[in-house]
Amino acid sequence: MHRRTVFIVDDDASVRDALSLLLSLRGYPTAVFGRAEDFLRVLESHWRGVVVADIRMPGLSGLDLQRALAEHPSRLPVIIITGHGDIDAARQAFKLSAVDFLEKPFDDELLVAAIERALAHLDDEPRPPAAGTLSQREREVMALVVDGLDNRSVGERLGISPRTVEVHKSRLMAKLGARSFVDLVRLVQKRR
Structure with a gap:
């Protein structure tokens, strides 16, 4: 996978297609998945990019996906999208280190800006510290x-x-x- 791949995880095929088209036209390679389980089943530790996930999906939710990714060696950043946003869901997403939480329909530029923020962090991820540096x-x-x-x-x-x-x-x-x-x-x- 390309370092700037956007992984779109949404159970709505029309949303997946629209986002994939939008982002492809902006120069981002994309990979689409209809379920979080499908994405997690094929995810490999060397993949780099950003995940754009719907919060409400059959099976694992976007928040469940975030939790799973926090434990995965790939450490892919996540942007949560939703048609039914609420404060509690947003708080949970940010507590799990979401890059952004966007309500549908959202402005394309907001999504692109969030993707760019996520990808910028990949370039300057902190390195693990040496074991003996802290008191x-x-x-x-x-x-x-x-x-x-x-x-x-x-x-x-x-x-x-x-x-x-x-x-x-x-x-x-x-x-x-x-x-x-x-x-x-x-x-x-x-x-x-």
Whole structure:
């Protein structure tokens, strides 16, 4: 697969065809799938690109697909599209690191911009850090932060102030080359 492939996963054939045509005309290679299960069955770890997935499909949903991809070595970024968007679904999608959440019908330019953002991150993915670069305290802070605890909760668990947690978090992100919380989570997942 080409590095800029857009994998379209939607149970509606007309949506798949329209997106494939639109993106092909813009120069993106595309591959289409009617079900998330079909895509996951053939997905290989060396594939690169971005997944555009409908949130509501028979069988595995777009969110289920996102969860599966988070565990897959390919680490393909995901853009969720939906005809029935709601705040809870959007929150879940972003919590799973969605690049964007677009409601149908959406502006073609918004989709293309989201695809470009996703592909740009592929070019500058952070490398896994060397094992010995973090102090013991930084490793403790990192583990708790990645588990979803806020600075105050981390501080309470470790017996330090929230400000000290913020300092440790800032240092560990700098040492690891993580530019965002999402980068940090990816790095931790690669180390596990």
